[in-house]
Amino acid sequence: KAKHTFTLGHTEPTNVSTHLAALKFAELISERTNGDIEIVIHPNSELGAAADQAQMVQSGAISMAMLPAGHVATIVPEVQIFTIPFLFPGDIHEMARIVNGPAINVLNKDFSEKDIELLAVLPHAPKQFTSNKPINVPADFKGQKIRTMASPLIVESYKLLGATPVPINYHEVYTALQLGTVDGEENPFWAIGEMKFYEVQKYIVESNHAYLATIFFMNKAMLSGLPADYRDIVIKTAHEILPYQLEAELKIDKENEEKIRAHKGTTVTVLSADAVAEFKAIMKPVKDIYIKMAGDSGKEVLETYEREMSK
Amino acid sequence: MASYLVASLVVLLILGFPMFMVMMVPSVTALAFFQSHIPIFTLVQRMIGGISPFPLTAVPLFILAADIMLKGEMAKRLTRFAEVLVGHLTGGLAHTTILASLIFGAVSGSTQATVAAIGSNMYPTLIKRGYSRSFATALIVNASDVSQLIPPSIMLIVYGVVTGTSISSLFIAGIIPGLLLGLAFMVYSWYWAKKNNIPKNQKPTFGNLKQATIEAIGPLGFTLIIIGGIYSGTFSPTEAAAVAVGYSFIMETFVFRSITIKDMGAIALKSGTTTALVFVLIGGAEAMVWLLTISRIPLTVSTFIIGLNSSPLALLLLINVTFFIALMFFNPISAVVVITPLFLPVIKALGIDPVHLGVLITLNAAIGSATPPFGVDLFTACAIFRLPFNTVVKGVGPFVICGIIVLLVLTVFPEMVTFLPRLLL
Amino acid sequence: MKLFSLIDAGLFQIEKTIVSSCMLIMAVILLASVLCRHLNIVMVGGEEIAQFTVVWLTFCGMALCARQGNHILMSAVLDTISMEKRKKLITGICLFTGCFCLLLAIYSFQLTQSVFTRGQVTPALRIPIWYMYAATPVGFFLTGIYYVGGFFKNLTHKGIYYGLEKPE
Ligand code: NA
Ligand code: NA
Numbered sequence: 001k002a003k004h005t006f007t008l009g010h011t012e013p014t015n016v017s018t019h020l021a022a023l024k025f026a027e028l029i030s031e032r033t034n035g036d037i038e039i040v041i042h043p044n045s046e047l048g049a050a051a052d053q054a055q056m057v058q059s060g061a062i063s064m065a066m067l068p069a070g071h072v073a074t075i076v077p078e079v080q081i082f083t084i085p086f087l088f089p090g091d092i093h094e095m096a097r098i099v100n101g102p103a104i105n106v107l108n109k110d111f112s113e114k115d116i117e118l119l120a121v122l123p124h125a126p127k128q129f130t131s132n133k134p135i136n137v138p139a140d141f142k143g144q145k146i147r148t149m150a151s152p153l154i155v156e157s158y159k160l161l162g163a164t165p166v167p168i169n170y171h172e173v174y175t176a177l178q179l180g181t182v183d184g185e186e187n188p189f190w191a192i193g194e195m196k197f198y199e200v201q202k203y204i205v206e207s208n209h210a211y212l213a214t215i216f217f218m219n220k221a222m223l224s225g226l227p228a229d230y231r232d233i234v235i236k237t238a239h240e241i242l243p244y245q246l247e248a249e250l251k252i253d254k255e256n257e258e259k260i261r262a263h264k265g266t267t268v269t270v271l272s273a274d275a276v277a278e279f280k281a282i283m284k285p286v287k288d289i290y291i292k293m294a295g296d297s298g299k300e301v302l303e304t305y306e307r308e309m310s311k
Numbered sequence: 312m313a314s315y316l317v318a319s320l321v322v323l324l325i326l327g328f329p330m331f332m333v334m335m336v337p338s339v340t341a342l343a344f345f346q347s348h349i350p351i352f353t354l355v356q357r358m359i360g361g362i363s364p365f366p367l368t369a370v371p372l373f374i375l376a377a378d379i380m381l382k383g384e385m386a387k388r389l390t391r392f393a394e395v396l397v398g399h400l401t402g403g404l405a406h407t408t409i410l411a412s413l414i415f416g417a418v419s420g421s422t423q424a425t426v427a428a429i430g431s432n433m434y435p436t437l438i439k440r441g442y443s444r445s446f447a448t449a450l451i452v453n454a455s456d457v458s459q460l461i462p463p464s465i466m467l468i469v470y471g472v473v474t475g476t477s478i479s480s481l482f483i484a485g486i487i488p489g490l491l492l493g494l495a496f497m498v499y500s501w502y503w504a505k506k507n508n509i510p511k512n513q514k515p516t517f518g519n520l521k522q523a524t525i526e527a528i529g530p531l532g533f534t535l536i537i538i539g540g541i542y543s544g545t546f547s548p549t550e551a552a553a554v555a556v557g558y559s560f561i562m563e564t565f566v567f568r569s570i571t572i573k574d575m576g577a578i579a580l581k582s583g584t585t586t587a588l589v590f591v592l593i594g595g596a597e598a599m600v601w602l603l604t605i606s607r608i609p610l611t612v613s614t615f616i617i618g619l620n621s622s623p624l625a626l627l628l629l630i631n632v633t634f635f636i637a638l639m640f641f642n643p644i645s646a647v648v649v650i651t652p653l654f655l656p657v658i659k660a661l662g663i664d665p666v667h668l669g670v671l672i673t674l675n676a677a678i679g680s681a682t683p684p685f686g687v688d689l690f691t692a693c694a695i696f697r698l699p700f701n702t703v704v705k706g707v708g709p710f711v712i713c714g715i716i717v718l719l720v721l722t723v724f725p726e727m728v729t730f731l732p733r734l735l736l
Numbered sequence: 737m738k739l740f741s742l743i744d745a746g747l748f749q750i751e752k753t754i755v756s757s758c759m760l761i762m763a764v765i766l767l768a769s770v771l772c773r774h775l776n777i778v779m780v781g782g783e784e785i786a787q788f789t790v791v792w793l794t795f796c797g798m799a800l801c802a803r804q805g806n807h808i809l810m811s812a813v814l815d816t817i818s819m820e821k822r823k824k825l826i827t828g829i830c831l832f833t834g835c836f837c838l839l840l841a842i843y844s845f846q847l848t849q850s851v852f853t854r855g856q857v858t859p860a861l862r863i864p865i866w867y868m869y870a871a872t873p874v875g876f877f878l879t880g881i882y883y884v885g886g887f888f889k890n891l892t893h894k895g896i897y898y899g900l901e902k903p904e
Contacts, residue, residue, distance in 0.1 A: 356869075588808055
């Protein structure tokens with residue numbers, strides 16, 4: 001019988017890499033503590049919406065959670081850094097290394113103040129643009145209605161492009177695209193594939209322009225309440241699940257990419273290097289908006305990550 | 312803990328406690344006794360979580376639109392039109408209610424919104440024409456079931472996402488079962504009307520028909536705008552509810568001049584109170600579901616059922632029973648999210664088509680919204696018509712049986728569900 | 737006593753105002769967001785405001801229903817027993833419900849306080865969410881008061897009070 005039972009909540013279906021990472025975490029932790037720590041996983045928003053679960057981790061109603069950065073940002077605004085377009089490298093392994101490197105400790109200061117501990121940042125495959133009009137240059141976004149998450153930085157990014165960002169609930173996006181309520185959206189290949197968005201979109205542009213990141217964090221008191229050796233195991237293991245998560249992530253992303261490419265009626269193109277440079281130039285002010293929203297501590301986080309990347 | 316929950320719940324229910332207490336007292340005490348490390352205020356947070364999903368906003372707004380139409384002219388004109396059109400058939404008005412719910416429910420995707428919008432318009436006329444209160448409410452509550460099956464349906468989307476099933480296949484697969492269910496209700500209504508000698512109108516003259524149609528153009532435009540707006544992508548089903556409010560407000564104040572802007576306060580208060588009566592219960596149910604989930608009770612039940620090692624058909628029947636019972640307590644979306652994944656591996660292993668299962672579960676959810684003690688549509692009907700719970704429940708039985716018959720037919724003959732998507736996709 | 741009824745009337749008015757204005761704001765906000773989308777004007781956060789109004793509407797409406805004694809209940813058993821017994825039972829239910837709601841008001845207050853101190857905001861508009869959560873202590877407190885009031889009314893008045901006011 002386990003001495004400590006921890007509840008881990010997340011908001012993804014069981015075939016998403018988040019869940020596989022959670023399973024691996026539970027397995028390794030149980031193994032390394034001889035079954036003293038048991039992790040009970042609740043996928044699929046069983047325990048509530050992401051923002052609600054974030055609050056539950058703070059209050060100790062649940063022990064830990066893996067939640068999208070945009071929702072964790074309702075508690076720790078600095079986390080919005082992961083939603084800035086064209087900031088992090090397009091290679092996901094590189095991205096994972098940088099975001100979980102020494103800079104994570106700077107970010108964790110902001111978590112600690114809110115009664116939670118940041119364990120790891122699990123990146124998902126980069127996002128692509130999808131639409132019913134071909135998109136080659138930033139100007140192609142002018143006047144288009146693009147569905148985005150209700151995250152201020154993403155909304156601002158699309159405003160800079162001259163598009164009209166429309167926040168729509170993830171589950172309603174398919175219908176919204178089908179009925180033409182919005183013209184396009186952005187997501188990684190696996191989400192475009194799993195949610196069948198490609199059935200109702202003509203063009204997909206491989207832009208790798210931004211990331212969805214899952215934030216893995218834990219109730220602070222519960223972590224510090226553990227014996228020192230177990231605490232170390234939890235922190236270390238949270239990092240060691242990264243390779244498994246990335247492998248699963250890339251596999252499902254690749255599978256869906258192939259499925260989408262094989263689908264008649266969907267054209268997949270690659271964003272040219274010139275266009276990328278143009279996008280970067282136009283979206284540069286997003287960084288300033290981030291600093292305005294996340295304050296001095298946000299600035300510190302951004303500078304630390306930029307330093308890491310220039311190494 | 313499960314037995315404590317059920318026992319305390321039944322006692323409070325029988326004693327006649329307000330329904331929100333029937334949900335909250337067992338949940339709060341069970342959390343305090345069995346999960347004492349969890350802060351009790353989490354259950355209050357779940358109440359908020361239960362009522363804050365955006366698609367639910369459609370419910371109060373359709374109630375408001377309906378209240379505006381009731382206070383004004385539109386409801387009267389619409390029902391007069393329906394009466395003239397089918398009043399001379401046996402159970403004509405009941406058929407009208409079913410058809411109206413089918414069309415409206417199809418677009419709104421929400422059973423409660425359908426109860427609110429169609430029910431408040433049809434109920435007074437049904438009563439006036441001699442239908443009993445319990446039949447009328449049961450008809451309204453159950454006719455709304457169809458909205459879960461005819462696309463777009465929020466339930467089917469949620470199921471598709473949770474299980475990774477093609478949403479377009481699910482949408483197409485829902486059509487035949489939806490129509491079948493509507494048909495089953497019509498047959499029963501015909502029988503009921505015949506047995507109870509509901510008087511028929513005389514066959515309408517062309518003049519009558521013409522006049523009723525002209526009078527009804529404004530109100531019918533309402534349906535057209537809502538349906539057209541949703542299918543053309545002008546607005547989402549949730550936003551359609553707000554458009555309905557705007558449309559009925561403009562028609563009643565400026566075209567029919569039947570209400571003034573000053574009346575809006577009183578109308579909004581009435582709709583708001585109705586909404587609160589229902590939403591407190593949706594919140595309470597969510598609190599209870601959260602407690603069950605965190606205590607891993609759904610997992611225990613599904614492990615037991617899977618352990619029975621039954622044939623695919625027997626398993627499907629068992630899953631139906633599980634959902635049927637769960638849906639007496641759970642709200643439909645929570646049930647799908649919490650229970651479906653538990654059965655998914657064994658479903659796939661036995662080669663059961665997930666599209667088939669999705670439609671069965673959705674139909675179950677629709678029936679469940681009308682089964683006591685915790686049928687969300689029953690509460691909506693109580694709140695809107697200001698009727699005691701018992702009256703609303705009384706007539707539900709035969710409709711639920713119709714639903715179960717359709718459910719069993721679809722369980723045994725999967726082709727009825729799966730053939731249309733295979734044909735079209 | 738006069739002051740008491742003045743406060744009572746004031747509260748009643750405030751509750752009614754909150755419930756009806758929440759309904760109307762919800763409709764207006766959603767209409768505005770449809771309109772803005774078609775005019776290509778960026779409007780975010782409509783959903784968040786709608787959520788706030790739904791929550792305030794529900795919890796204030798809960799209190800209003802407690803005052804008017806029209807919460808949904810299953811009266812199958814109540815209907816079969818004598819008036820005298822029914823009155824006793826309802827009196828007890830009012831007292832229990834009132835006390836339980838006051839208890840929930842305390843928990844709701846703790847919840848609101850915890851959200852307040854940790855400063856969670858909404859994703860798009862960055863509005864502090866304790867503004868929304870504050871509806872729960874208010875709602876449960878008033879509901880509790882009204883049911884306790886109903887209990888005393890049952891003791892001192894003829895007839896059966898399901899809430900503070902006599903229904904019908
Ligand atoms: Na529908
Ligand atoms: Na129903």
